[in-house]
Amino acid sequence: MLEVLKSNYAAKGIPKGALALPLTLLVVVLFIPLIMNLHESYSNLYDDGSLESTENLTCDVFSGNWVAYSGRPYYDNESCPFITYKQNCFMNGRPDRDFLKWRWKPDQCELPLFDAKKFLKLVRGKSMAFVGDSVGRNQMESLLCLLNSVARPEDITDRYTLNDDKYFKWWFYAHYNFTVVILWSPFLVKSSEKYLNDTSFSNAENLYLDEADEAWTTHIANFDYVIFSGGQWFFRPLTFYEKGRVVGCQKCHNVTTDPLNLYGYRNALRTAFRTVVNLKGFKGMVILVTHSPNHFENGAWNKGGGCNRTMPMTKEESALVKPYGLEEIYEIQVEEFRIAENEGREKGLRFGLMNITGVMIMRADGHPDKYGHNLDANVKINDCVHWCMPGPIDTWNQFLLRLITIPTF
Numbered sequence: 001m002l003e004v005l006k007s008n009y010a011a012k013g014i015p016k017g018a019l020a021l022p023l024t025l026l027v028v029v030l031f032i033p034l035i036m037n038l039h040e041s042y043s044n045l046y047d048d049g050s051l052e053s054t055e056n057l058t059c060d061v062f063s064g065n066w067v068a069y070s071g072r073p074y075y076d077n078e079s080c081p082f083i084t085y086k087q088n089c090f091m092n093g094r095p096d097r098d099f100l101k102w103r104w105k106p107d108q109c110e111l112p113l114f115d116a117k118k119f120l121k122l123v124r125g126k127s128m129a130f131v132g133d134s135v136g137r138n139q140m141e142s143l144l145c146l147l148n149s150v151a152r153p154e155d156i157t158d159r160y161t162l163n164d165d166k167y168f169k170w171w172f173y174a175h176y177n178f179t180v181v182i183l184w185s186p187f188l189v190k191s192s193e194k195y196l197n198d199t200s201f202s203n204a205e206n207l208y209l210d211e212a213d214e215a216w217t218t219h220i221a222n223f224d225y226v227i228f229s230g231g232q233w234f235f236r237p238l239t240f241y242e243k244g245r246v247v248g249c250q251k252c253h254n255v256t257t258d259p260l261n262l263y264g265y266r267n268a269l270r271t272a273f274r275t276v277v278n279l280k281g282f283k284g285m286v287i288l289v290t291h292s293p294n295h296f297e298n299g300a301w302n303k304g305g306g307c308n309r310t311m312p313m314t315k316e317e318s319a320l321v322k323p324y325g326l327e328e329i330y331e332i333q334v335e336e337f338r339i340a341e342n343e344g345r346e347k348g349l350r351f352g353l354m355n356i357t358g359v360m361i362m363r364a365d366g367h368p369d370k371y372g373h374n375l376d377a378n379v380k381i382n383d384c385v386h387w388c389m390p391g392p393i394d395t396w397n398q399f400l401l402r403l404i405t406i407p408t409f
Contacts, residue, residue: 058104059109061110065362080148087397093375120151132229135229137184139396140169142396146397153172156170156172168181187230187268188212205237224289225284277344285403287348289352
């Protein structure tokens with residue numbers, strides 16, 4: 001078109017250069033709307049937190065320390081109705097509040113405080129499943145409390161189960177079309193479920209290590225985020241099956257003196273990862289929350305051990321803390337995660353590692369201890385496994401927000 005214009009004007013003897021200004025103005029008029037739209041698009045990405053500085057993108061947010069914090073907790077036991085009784089430490093009489101006056105500070109960057117509006121904007125029209133044991137439920141309930149300042153969900157559990165089941169919960173945020181669920185599966189693979197009627201911890205549970213638990217596999221094909229956690233149930237007597245045959249056991253003879261046989265845990269986790277990677281139709285993000293440390297001091301969990309600290313340990317102090325089996329389980333988790341991540345990325349799946357083990361080893365002060373139950377109740381076991389709410393477990397969902405933000409870049 002420009003060549004036609006040039007030849008027409010040239011034929012009429014119009015001086016050279018007379019077209020420069022009109023053509024420049026035409027280009028400007030055509031491109032200004034495009035430039036404005038691009039600017040708006042990039043602005044929206046920054047507002048959503050989808051784009052971060054190079055420093056923040058490469059920063060290891062799990063390497064850091066707990067530092068003093070003068071701000072208030074995100075919620076309390078009166079403002080949030082989603083706190084499980086056993087994690088409602090203040091309702092059960094915990095007198096101190098100093099353990100709430102700390103925040104996690106990465107070494108090389110900042111970890112933003114949890115932003116409920118930003119989170120809900122990111123998950124609009126999506127679904128999130130927490131798969132694991134009661135520590136996974138602990139994190140999910142923390143998330144519900146963190147979002148409660150902006151939106152309150154509807155309990156839609158009865159659409160998916162006939163019973164008012166404490167093991168499975170489905171919540172729906174109608175305004176955001178966002179679903180969040182807990183799918184109870186403490187072993188991730190099929191089990192004999194003897195634990196439902198036997199709390200003695202002395203009888204072996206049968207684990208079918210090559211069969212993923214249908215409690216979660218039948219639900220997650222269309223989920224956008226699947227968050228695996230657990231490991232707490234792999235310290236008890238276990239009998240391992242593969243292809244229908246016994247292949248090993250753990251604590252087969254003496255519950256106290258027999259060593260751990262983490263063949264079971266490794267292969268259960270491997271089966272879970274392989275199942276989700278190969279699940280037909282699954283296109284979501286897989287997140288693994290590394291093992292949450294317990295802090296029983298002065299005795300085992302069933303021998304009077306407790307966790308009555310009121311402030312975090314230093315890095316130096318926590319380096320001396322060696323909860324039973326923690327290092328071995330953590331190493332298995334990281335190794336199996338990396339294998340699954342490589343396999344999954346070949347199929348276009350996203351993976352995220354929420355590496356909370358070193359973060360939480362310093363927080364022996366964050367457990368319910370004896371405030372995990374009514375002090376008038378005749379209960380002798382202290383809870384040094386789960387986490388008070390509010391408390392340091394809320395930091396896990398700061399990590400979660402970061403993990404689901406970065407892959408959108």
